[in-house]
Amino acid sequence: MSLRDKAAAIGIAELKPWKEPPPGVTPLKLMFQLTADVLADAGLEKKDLDGLLVGMPFADPGVIYPASLAEVLGINPRMLNIVDIGGASAAGMIWRAAAAIDAGMCNAVLCIVADLNKMGDQKVPVVSVQREFEAPYGNIGANCGYAMIAHRHMYEYGTTPQQMAKIAVDQRKSAMKNPLATFGDKLITIDDVLNSRMIVDPLHLFEIVSPCSGGSAVIVASPEIAKRAKNAPVWLRGAGEYSNHATITYAPSLTDSPIKTAADAAFKMAGVDRKEINLVCPYDCYTITVLVSLEDAGFCKKGQGGPFVMEHDLSYAGDFPCNTHGGQLSFGQPGLGGGMSHVTEGIRQLMGRGEGRQVKNASLAWVNGNGGIMSEQTSLIFERR
Amino acid sequence: MSEYTKPLPRPSETSRPFWEAAKRHQLQLQQCGGCKAYIYYPRDRCPQCLSEKLNWKPVCGKGKVYSYTVVRRAATRSFSDKPYVLAIVELDEGPRMTTNIEAAPESIKIGMPVNVWFDDVTPEKTLVKFKPA
Numbered sequence: 463m464s465l466r467d468k469a470a471a472i473g474i475a476e477l478k479p480w481k482e483p484p485p486g487v488t489p490l491k492l493m494f495q496l497t498a499d500v501l502a503d504a505g506l507e508k509k510d511l512d513g514l515l516v517g518m519p520f521a522d523p524g525v526i527y528p529a530s531l532a533e534v535l536g537i538n539p540r541m542l543n544i545v546d547i548g549g550a551s552a553a554g555m556i557w558r559a560a561a562a563i564d565a566g567m568c569n570a571v572l573c574i575v576a577d578l579n580k581m582g583d584q585k586v587p588v589v590s591v592q593r594e595f596e597a598p599y600g601n602i603g604a605n606c607g608y609a610m611i612a613h614r615h616m617y618e619y620g621t622t623p624q625q626m627a628k629i630a631v632d633q634r635k636s637a638m639k640n641p642l643a644t645f646g647d648k649l650i651t652i653d654d655v656l657n658s659r660m661i662v663d664p665l666h667l668f669e670i671v672s673p674c675s676g677g678s679a680v681i682v683a684s685p686e687i688a689k690r691a692k693n694a695p696v697w698l699r700g701a702g703e704y705s706n707h708a709t710i711t712y713a714p715s716l717t718d719s720p721i722k723t724a725a726d727a728a729f730k731m732a733g734v735d736r737k738e739i740n741l742v743c744p745y746d747c748y749t750i751t752v753l754v755s756l757e758d759a760g761f762c763k764k765g766q767g768g769p770f771v772m773e774h775d776l777s778y779a780g781d782f783p784c785n786t787h788g789g790q791l792s793f794g795q796p797g798l799g800g801g802m803s804h805v806t807e808g809i810r811q812l813m814g815r816g817e818g819r820q821v822k823n824a825s826l827a828w829v830n831g832n833g834g835i836m837s838e839q840t841s842l843i844f845e846r847r
Numbered sequence: 848m849s850e851y852t853k854p855l856p857r858p859s860e861t862s863r864p865f866w867e868a869a870k871r872h873q874l875q876l877q878q879c880g881g882c883k884a885y886i887y888y889p890r891d892r893c894p895q896c897l898s899e900k901l902n903w904k905p906v907c908g909k910g911k912v913y914s915y916t917v918v919r920r921a922a923t924r925s926f927s928d929k930p931y932v933l934a935i936v937e938l939d940e941g942p943r944m945t946t947n948i949e950a951a952p953e954s955i956k957i958g959m960p961v962n963v964w965f966d967d968v969t970p971e972k973t974l975v976k977f978k979p980a
Contacts, residue, residue: 594862595888597854598974599933601945602922606933609916617914617957663917663952711935711945712888716914 464731469560470688470695471680471809471844473504476802478642479676479794483578487675489519490534492576496679497535504681505692506570511681513562513571514539515555517798518546521578521675531574540568548833549745550703551575552678552802553840557701559682569684576677577797592709604747605670607710607835609662612750614716616664618765623664625768626749627655629784630668630791632776633746637788639778639819644674644794669749669791676796678806696812699734699826700843702727710835719836721758728828728841729760736760739843740824741811742782743804745832746789755830756784759841778819786811786819801831805842812846852925855972862889864903869973872965874908876940877901887942908963909980910938917952936961936977947976954979 475496480487493516501508514532524530528542541562545551552575559571592601601607615621634650637643650668658667688695704723707713729736736759744755753767761782762770774782787793787807790800808827810816816824824846831840858866865888868875877886879893880900892899915934921927932948932955948955949964960980967973 590859591888593854594856594858596945598856599945599947599976600853600918600921600926600931601933602854602926605922606916606918610914610933610935613916613957614914659920661920663919665916709945711943716935 465557465560465564465701466699466731466733467685467697468564469682469684470697471556472683472688472691472693472695473500473506473681474678474806474809475499475503476642476678476806477576477676479644479674479796481644481674482580483675487578489522489576489578489677490531492677493531493574494535496574496576496677497572500572500679500681503693506681508535508537510570511537511572512539513541513559513568515543515545515559515571515573517551517575518544519577520797537572541571547838547840549747549798549801550831550833550838550840551798552805553829553831553842554703554838556680556682556698556805556842557703557840560698560701563682563684570687571682572679573682574677574679575799575802577799578675579673579795579797580675596709596711604835605662605665608748608750609665611710611716611754611836612664612748615750615754618717619768621753621768623656624652625772626669626753627652627666628771629746629749629752629776630655632780633785633789634792635777636786636819637792639817640787640793643788643792644672645792646788665748665750671747671790671795671800674794674796676794677799678802680802680805680809694813694846696809697845697847698842699845700728700730700732701841702731703838703840705838708834708837713836717754718764719754719758720839721755721830721832721836721841724839724841725759725828725830728843732843734826734843739826739828740783741786741808741821742784742828743808744785744830745801745804746785746791747795747832749791751832751836752784752789754836755832759828759830778816778821783821786816786821804829804831808842808844812844851969853968854925855969861891865889866973868903869965869975872973874906874963874975875903876906876942878904885940885942887938887944906938906940910936910961910977912948912955912957912959912961913937913943914957915948915955934977944975949976949978
């Protein structure tokens with residue numbers, strides 16, 4: 463059993479994130495817009511959609527969410543569900559859509575995420591264990607966990623603040639060519655990153671995603687639909703998923719993430735070598751996330767992520783294009799929607815629609831979704847043939 | 848004395864003995880009667896072997912800093928009064944805990960030995976924190 467070549471992405475839609483959402487905007491309104499946009503992009507009609515996977519917006523959670531959304535959108539799905547794996551939800555939708563299509567449950571799946579997120583107090587965790595054993599000590603939100611990963615990585619492997627900062631610098635270079643990027647108007651240097659305010663040692667302001675509002679959507683379709691699609695179909699060639707903790711304190715290791723297992727599974731299913739990959743889109747909530755992701759996915763040896771990012775140009779024009787939309791660090795993190803931006807960018811590049819940031823001759827992309835603090839991991843390999 | 852505004856633990860039936868021991872300034876962990884593993888945070892069954900035979904045992908209160916951060920901009924207003932050290936301490940018995948280390952931020956090092964100390968943050972609640980050994 464394999465999902466290789468069983469379904470393809472045939473349309474994408476993405477909103478330019480807002481730092482402050484306009485008054486009256488709700489996740490649902492954004493999903494209406496995205497649904498109209500993604501149908502137009504794919505050249506499908508609403509009646510063609512027969513599957514629905516949606517992420518529960520942090521800003522507007524509800525019950526029986528998929529059916530409620532389907533009802534307001536006026537679609538009648540043969541398969542509908544919430545995918546609830548944090549920042550990996552979007553990547554997780556793609557293989558679940560392919561699996562449902564391969565199983566004959568449906569033919570064209572709308573995968574959609576939109577959310578509102580603003581600066582301000584983080585909510586005290588709702589997960590009771592985190593509420594009881596983390597929050598009283600001030601482990602609230604994601605910053606502290608990633609900072610402790612970064613410190614431990616520095617301790618175990620000698621990783622430096624400069625090496626981590628380089629990731630934000632190179633991604634910004636690509637963001638300059640992305641009209642949808644929130645922070646795409648000014649190049650930054652390693653010194654700029656290291657001189658930005660220290661938020662949680664050793665992570666600086668420019669190494670941390672900035673909350674914003676927005677969303678994106680993808681249509682995953684059967685081979686039959688894909689072959690007559692308007693856009694060049696981007697095939698799902700491999701997928702893998704893995705989780706080994708919910709709270710980072712109780713993970714087996716701070717520096718070895720579940721990405722290794724997820725990525726190994728995806729590469730095995732795809733039957734491709736790391737060297738064949740033309741661009742990577744690893745979930746980037748922090749600079750350290752990218753560094754650990756590249757190591758654990760096998761693009762460099764464990765512990766060598768620091769030297770690796772210094773030796774390669776990670777921009778769209780470089781020898782190792784990484785998060786060519788700017789990543790969430792420069793594109794913005796529209797709440798739960800942020801994780802879809804890596805998926806849409808991988809697909810966009812392979813469709814040849816990267817415009818000013820197009821990666822030359824891109825035919826294989828690795829995309830990784832990451833939930834919580836390195837908790838849920840979903841690796842995807844896409845191919846344009 | 849100003850009112851304590853940070854979040855406080857709300858013990859469950861399962862975790863109550865842990866917090867009651869902390870109130871008495873004792874660190875107790877569950878130990879599995881089946882596989883002998885020490886367990887933190889408190890569970891209804893052993894996460895290793897699913898045994899229900901869990902016994903509360905006093906532990907030595909010594910450990911090492913596994914990792915830490917200095918939180919200079921807190922995620923909530925209640926923690927914004929001053930920078931604080933958030934850490935993961937690996938106890939000598941094995942389990943890791945999220946905690947605070949009461950020491951100057953610049954003195955903290957990964958791997959440094961620490962001892963438990965009990966912070967009576969309110970008349971009713973005591974948090975389990977650590978100080979350099």
